[in-house]
Amino acid sequence: MPDIDIQRLLELAKEVAVEAGRAVLTIYDNGEYNSYQKDDNSPVTSADYLANDIINERLKKATPDIPILSEETKHASLEERKKWPCYWLIDPIDGTQEFIARSGDFAVNVALIVNNEPAIGVIFWPTGQSLYYASxxxxAFKDCPDEHKQIRVRKLDDPHQSVVMIAISRRQSREKIMSRLSAKRVYQTLPLGSCSLKSCFIAEGKADVFMRIGITGEWDTGASQCIVTEAGGKILAANFEPLTYNQRHSLENPDFVVMGDQRVPWNDIVHYKKE
Structure with missing residues (x-):
């Protein structure tokens, strides 16, 4: 196993995410890119591929002994991955649909997984000029122009009665999400794009909960899980079981829920429904 200098690798991950994010932002601003459709019918663009190339090149050069698992490259088999004590887990652009739709709600995700758990999480939001990170x-911390601060989840005045702020995807049915929430609470909604940005908003106290229904990959949650956990929240599968990393042939996540204030009885609020 390679030596793990968490602070050095965190700084590297921050630099790499920002470099890739700025390159993506240049493409976003000039609008000159190509769009493609992957085998699973999800979109990908030349900006995704450029960010992937930048991240892979930098990480391979700086940490040649640490494998890389990225959404946009061929994935090693479980038999090979099981030999990895640690590895980089990358989503070059989380929120490609938002990039294409020009909402600005997309981000670059870089995580380091050690012994099957997120040990470093970095998320760069190019249009928001915001860097979220944790080890x-x-x-957990947030850097943006003229500000550096530690972030924490929001503490509700009354965990059992206060209004709950839900981060909701711009691309998912609001009714589908609301049908899985207890009718005994009052909710406000905050529409956002990428999974990772919704998680970051929970980590910094701008929202309280986010439920993701549908297909995602482990790269969608690795960086977020580290940041949310270090900010005092949790990310769990929608049945409240832990998410796993690098332990299954499939790299797909189950439906999951991101929760802020841990005094709130989330088990009573979020209702798991198996599709």
């Missing part, structure tokens, strides 16, 4: 046991 296990060291807290």
């Amino acid at each position: 296990k046991g060291n807290g």
Whole structure:
């Protein structure tokens, strides 16, 4: 196993995410890119591929002994991946649909998984000029122009009665999400794009909960899980079981829920429905 200098690798991940994000932002601003459709019918663009190339090149050069698992490259088999004590987990652009739709709600995700758990999480939001990051046991932070701060989930005045702010995808049915929430609480909604940005908003106290229904990959949650956990929240499968990393042949996540204030009885609020 390679030596793990978490602070050095965190700084590397931050640099790489920002470099890739700025390159993506240039493409976003000039609108000159190509769009394609992957085998699973999800969109991908030349901006995704450029970000992927930048991240892979930088990480391979700086950490040649640490494998990389990215959404946009061929995935190693479980037999090979099981030999990895640690690896980089990358989503070059989380929110490709938002990139194409020009909502601005897309981000670059870089995580380091150590012993099957997120140990570093970095999320760069190019249009928001915001960098969210965390390392296990060291807290979660946000950097943006003229500001550097530690972030924490919002504490509700009354965990059992206060209005709950839900981050909801711009691309998913609001009714489908609301049908899985207890009618005994009052909710406000905050429409947002990418999974990782909704998680970051929960980590910094701008929302309280986010439920993701539908297909995602482990790269969609690795960086977010580290940041949310270090900010005092949790990410769990929608049946409240832990998410897993690098332990199954499939890299797809189950439906999952991101929760802020851990005093709130989320098990009573979020209703799991198996499709």
